[in-house]
Amino acid sequence: MFARTTPWPLVALFTAGYLAPYLLPTTVGRLDSGLPLSATQAGAIGSALLLSSAAAGFALASRVDRIGPRTLARIGLALAVLGYGTAALTDSVPAVVMGTLVGGFGSGTATTVAATGIAAQPDPHRTTTLGLLGVSALAGAVYLTVPHLGAGHGRPLAAIALTALAVWPLTGRLPLRTAVAHTPLDGTRLPHLRSGLTLAAAMLCWSLAQNSLWGVSGRIGLDQAHLTEATVGVVFAVALGAGLLGVTVAGAVGPRFGRAVPVGAGTAVIAACIVLSASATSLTTFAAGEVAWNLLYPVVLSYVIGLAASLDPRGRWAVLVGSASSLGTAAGPVTGSLLAARTGFPVMGVVLAVGLVVIAVPMTVVALGAGRWELVAPRGGAAYEHGPAPLSGRETAPDVAKAA
Numbered sequence: 001m002f003a004r005t006t007p008w009p010l011v012a013l014f015t016a017g018y019l020a021p022y023l024l025p026t027t028v029g030r031l032d033s034g035l036p037l038s039a040t041q042a043g044a045i046g047s048a049l050l051l052s053s054a055a056a057g058f059a060l061a062s063r064v065d066r067i068g069p070r071t072l073a074r075i076g077l078a079l080a081v082l083g084y085g086t087a088a089l090t091d092s093v094p095a096v097v098m099g100t101l102v103g104g105f106g107s108g109t110a111t112t113v114a115a116t117g118i119a120a121q122p123d124p125h126r127t128t129t130l131g132l133l134g135v136s137a138l139a140g141a142v143y144l145t146v147p148h149l150g151a152g153h154g155r156p157l158a159a160i161a162l163t164a165l166a167v168w169p170l171t172g173r174l175p176l177r178t179a180v181a182h183t184p185l186d187g188t189r190l191p192h193l194r195s196g197l198t199l200a201a202a203m204l205c206w207s208l209a210q211n212s213l214w215g216v217s218g219r220i221g222l223d224q225a226h227l228t229e230a231t232v233g234v235v236f237a238v239a240l241g242a243g244l245l246g247v248t249v250a251g252a253v254g255p256r257f258g259r260a261v262p263v264g265a266g267t268a269v270i271a272a273c274i275v276l277s278a279s280a281t282s283l284t285t286f287a288a289g290e291v292a293w294n295l296l297y298p299v300v301l302s303y304v305i306g307l308a309a310s311l312d313p314r315g316r317w318a319v320l321v322g323s324a325s326s327l328g329t330a331a332g333p334v335t336g337s338l339l340a341a342r343t344g345f346p347v348m349g350v351v352l353a354v355g356l357v358v359i360a361v362p363m364t365v366v367a368l369g370a371g372r373w374e375l376v377a378p379r380g381g382a383a384y385e386h387g388p389a390p391l392s393g394r395e396t397a398p399d400v401a402k403a404a
Contacts, residue, residue, distance in 0.1 A: 076109025211332025278349025
């Protein structure tokens with residue numbers, strides 16, 4: 001059972017699903033330079049990709065049990081290979097747009113299956129940190145490699161498609177159905193409704209602010225700090241390497257200090273990093289802002305994902321909060337481009353930072369409330385099993401006796 005060993009198929013699915021948002025700066029930047037598109041139009045395509053990913057989460061959050069993790073994961077990976085692969089191989093703008101939409105839906109489907117399975121683990125924070133380690137390492141390698149593979153928009157898109165293809169064989173270790181697929185739990189309401197909605201709304205704004213900067217970070221490095229694409233790629237790779245360090249530390253520390261401090265204080269420090277990065281005019285300030293920001297971003301994200309998972313052991317809030325986050329991520333490139341065009345990068349950074357500090361308050365309140373619930377209530381989890389469901393059609397009883 002995944003609950004007793006490291007759930008590598010879920011970690012791999014998480015990596016494949018999250019790679020597209022991590023590669024957003026180079027994807028949008030190369031669409032701008034490799035196709036007859038303006039910066040705003042390229043940002044809009046990036047937003048459409050992520051919006052399609054969010055739509056998959058909202059559409060499939062309650063259907064993973066019914067369709068089955070293995071089947072749904074394979075559908076998602078197939079769509080990712082088809083969509084991103086097509087977009088990478090064509091210079092037709094309509095075909096690129098359609099391919100990124102299909103690929104985005106595939107990424108969102110893979111992420112939905114991963115989030116649902118991770119929420120069923122006895123330690124979802126640990127599994128999340130492993131997924132973030134994987135996607136950070138892979139994205140860092142892509143940032144180091146892509147500038148040396150020549151010009152064109154297809155390289156980062158091809159990397160996402162190839163990742164989805166590589167993950168496909170691991171889906172054989174996912175169950176055909178989960179143990180709760182046909183139990184009375186299917187008709188239960190979402191628990192902790194107010195906290196879940198608050199966290200979802202806050203995460204939408206949180207991701208919007210983060211990805212407004214992330215979507216234009218390449219342009220800040222190229223246009224404002226006057227760096228080459230290769231240098232910007234190295235900075236991003238180092239920054240994602242710092243993210244690996246941060247996630248490793250977060251995984252080692254775990255929830256022993258609770259989630260309120262990492263979520264609240266971490267978001268406030270991220271706001272300061274955004275101001276520094278957006279005002280960068282040299283390699284030193286640009287690298288300092290990006291590295292510090294990327295060191296903290298996956299750390300806070302891992303605690304937020306764990307917080308969402310704690311609200312519902314069946315993973316519905318984890319998927320819905322993740323999809324709300326994807327909506328914010330989707331609006332990020334366009335928002336960042338419009339703010340930068342009208343106010344300039346430094347003012348944009350200040351606006352985003354103020355917004356982050358404000359939304360850190362409700363996120364911290366939810367984290368404090370979740371900490372109190374976990375002190376008095378046991379944690380239930382859906383049993384994810386290797387291999388197919390029993391041929392008799394009777395499902396194995398869920399593993400509900402594990403503590404948080």
